[in-house]
Amino acid sequence: MNIAANVLLAAGASPAMVSAEEEAAEFARVAAAVTINIGTLWAADVPGMKGAAGAAKETGKPWVLDPVAHYATSFRRQVVGELLELQPTIVRGNASEIMALAGLESRGQGVDSRDSSLAAETAAVDLARRFACVFAVTGEIDLVTDGRRRVWIEGGSTLMPKVTALGCALTCLTGAFAAVAPGRPLEATVAAMTLFAVCGEDASHRAEGPGSFPPLFLDALAAIGPQRLESEARIRAE
Ligand SMILES: Nc1ncnc2c1ncn2[C@@H]1O[C@H](COP(=O)(O)OP(=O)(O)O)[C@@H](O)[C@H]1O
Numbered sequence: 001m002n003i004a005a006n007v008l009l010a011a012g013a014s015p016a017m018v019s020a021e022e023e024a025a026e027f028a029r030v031a032a033a034v035t036i037n038i039g040t041l042w043a044a045d046v047p048g049m050k051g052a053a054g055a056a057k058e059t060g061k062p063w064v065l066d067p068v069a070h071y072a073t074s075f076r077r078q079v080v081g082e083l084l085e086l087q088p089t090i091v092r093g094n095a096s097e098i099m100a101l102a103g104l105e106s107r108g109q110g111v112d113s114r115d116s117s118l119a120a121e122t123a124a125v126d127l128a129r130r131f132a133c134v135f136a137v138t139g140e141i142d143l144v145t146d147g148r149r150r151v152w153i154e155g156g157s158t159l160m161p162k163v164t165a166l167g168c169a170l171t172c173l174t175g176a177f178a179a180v181a182p183g184r185p186l187e188a189t190v191a192a193m194t195l196f197a198v199c200g201e202d203a204s205h206r207a208e209g210p211g212s213f214p215p216l217f218l219d220a221l222a223a224i225g226p227q228r229l230e231s232e233a234r235i236r237a238e
């Protein structure tokens with residue numbers, strides 16, 4: 001939660017990390033977007049997750065799902081299935097998560113991926129069509145698809161999977177971008193991935209390892225403007 005909130009603040013968004021059933025739906029009504037992450041999953045938090053997703057839907061706001069390690073236990077598989085029924089606007093996961101979601105064999109290790117996003121392409125496209133939403137797969141190269149268009153984003157750093165919860169932070173950032181691009185979830189997702197790709201690469205040039213990477217990354221997110229982002233973006237659309 002800490003790194004996700006700091007990433008959002010650095011990028012100019014306004015995060016609130018909320019989980020209690022008593023307030024999650026009410027909070028979702030005043031938020032511009034909702035992100036739901038099953039990383040540290042407690043049964044007591046599930047009604048709040050569902051309430052927030054339902055409130056986002058009712059009020060016409062985007063909501064984004066991060067199916068962290070959903071393949072690891074039957075509890076996670078069940079909860080992620082129930083959340084998918086609530087029609088997320090965008091789903092973002094690593095390659096192992098997206099492949100497993102499509103029923104393919106995958107090599108996830110706990111919350112970490114050991115598959116490539118290239119191997120998850122068909123899974124992402126099929127899932128996007130099946131759930132009528134945008135799917136994003138991250139890894140060495142990122143893929144965003146709505147089941148019709150496919151957009152590849154290059155950049156980032158091998159240090160990024162060595163820092164915990166950067167994927168979770170990117171999912172939250174995707175929600176923030178979707179909030180300011182109503183009706184354009186694919187473009188919003190591509191923009192969020194691109195910001196991570198450019199700033200991640202930038203920070204990696206100055207970082208000495210995973211320990212020094214996060215502050216440099218946050219500084220890069222806060223410093224970049226639209227012109228440099230556009231000139232350094234490496235995006236290929238199909
Ligand atoms: N090998 C890599 N090279 C460059 N960037 C990477 C690499 N692996 C992950 N990333 C980047 O790290 C961020 C988090 O993605 P990822 O590690 O796939 O998610 P998760 O943390 O959910 O497993 C994304 O911006 C992704 O592009």
Ligand SMILES: Cc1ncsc1CCOP(=O)(O)O
Nearest residue numbers: 039040111164165166167168
């Ligand atoms: C280590 C850990 N344990 C439960 S959630 C989590 C963080 C997962 O973050 P990410 O998917 O971004 O690596």
Ligand SMILES: [Mg+2]
Nearest residue numbers: 068094167168
């Ligand atoms: Mg993850």
